[in-house]
Amino acid sequence: MSMTMDRLEPVRTAAAWRGDTLSQGDDWIYRLSEAQVSELEKLGVRFVEENPDLRTVQASDYPLVECADAVKEWGEEVDFGRGFLLVRGLRSDLYSDALSSAIYYILGLHMGDPIRQNEMGDLIDHIYATSDKTMDDPTARPSKIRDELVFHSDSSDVVALMCLRPSKAGGASCLVSGAQIYNEILERRPDLASLLLEPFHWDWKRQDHEAPANTYLSPIISIKDGVLSMYAGSTYIFTAQDYPGVPKLTKEQIEVIELFDQITYEEGMAIEMDFRPGDIQWLSNYAALHSRTGFQDFPEPQRRRHLLRLWLSRDTERPVVDGFGKNAVVQVRDKPRDGEEHERSHFNIREVSVPRADTV
Helix, strand or coil: CCHHHHHHHCCCCCCCCCCCCCCCCCCCCCCCCCCHHHHHHHHHHHHHHHHCCCCCCCHHCCCCCCCCHHHHHHHHHHCCCEEEEEEEEECCCCCCCCHHCCCHHHHHHHEECCCCCCCCCCCEEEEECCCCCCEEECCCCCHHCCCCEEECCCCCCEEEEEECCCCCCCCEEEEHHHHHHHHHHHCCCCHHHHHHHHHEEEEEHCCCHHHHHCCEEEEEEEEEEEEEEEEECCCHHHHHHCCCCCCCCCCHHHHHHHHHHHHCCCCCCEEEEEECCEEEEEEEECCCEEEEECCCCCCCCCHCCCEEEEEECCCCCCCCCCCCCCCCCEEECCCCCCCCCCCCCCCHHHHHHCCCCCCC
């Protein structure tokens, strides 16, 4: 897709923000009331007892009353506001991991439709270090290491993280506004900005070792009907260059990607937050990029940093250009790509709440 420069304009909505401004307040934190926490705990207990099939259970099976207006508010903030918020007040340090996972999945069902995160069909993934590998190692799985992660987008409309246990040190969640990065590029290098709307090859194999192809195509920026969406993660654009048949990046493409990264990491652009037990972060992958600082774990396995991750699709009719992001290649919740479930697949909350022992 190409677009003439006279049609490129800066974003002037709440989605364009700076971290150094937002961090001066905390209105991006939603604190649950006692009544809301009580409702979620009761529903979570029932969910664990009934142990439904995660592929087919519906939000209507576990209706919300006390939390109904809050969930609507969260969705509007994610879709049309800053693009993220942190929900605080759940007491996961007092729950079993199965109960925490159940509450989290119920909220996820009300926020959208969970999608599979890998070829094994995981609907809840575990951010839990099982390896000392670093991101320099092409076999490293970002969710299974302690190394710092670069800013990137995940493969869904919304990515949600729930903290079961924080790290001993480090591991802050970092977010940066995609619209603000775009605004800065448009101001500094308007001659390069339109290149972000052209399709790039992205390394699929490195994101999911069992992916059916080496790469997929997506632009970094989608502008449709006046709505800007962003999909980023330069690491995967550059590593995609190693595969045969992938066109080499031009000098100008490399220049705009490097400028994008430079602006992303400039002081004051990002907001950092430390997760507490029970915190849930809801994030629009169209609006903000996310990363994580490196961290140190406790030596005991049961005390290690442990987050849960959901990928959600949301029926918000957000306009994006064809082939944008990874949504065209991810799998829906109720069935796998090839029709046959992976031998290691689990689809009930009691099993899913335990990290796999066979992934590194």
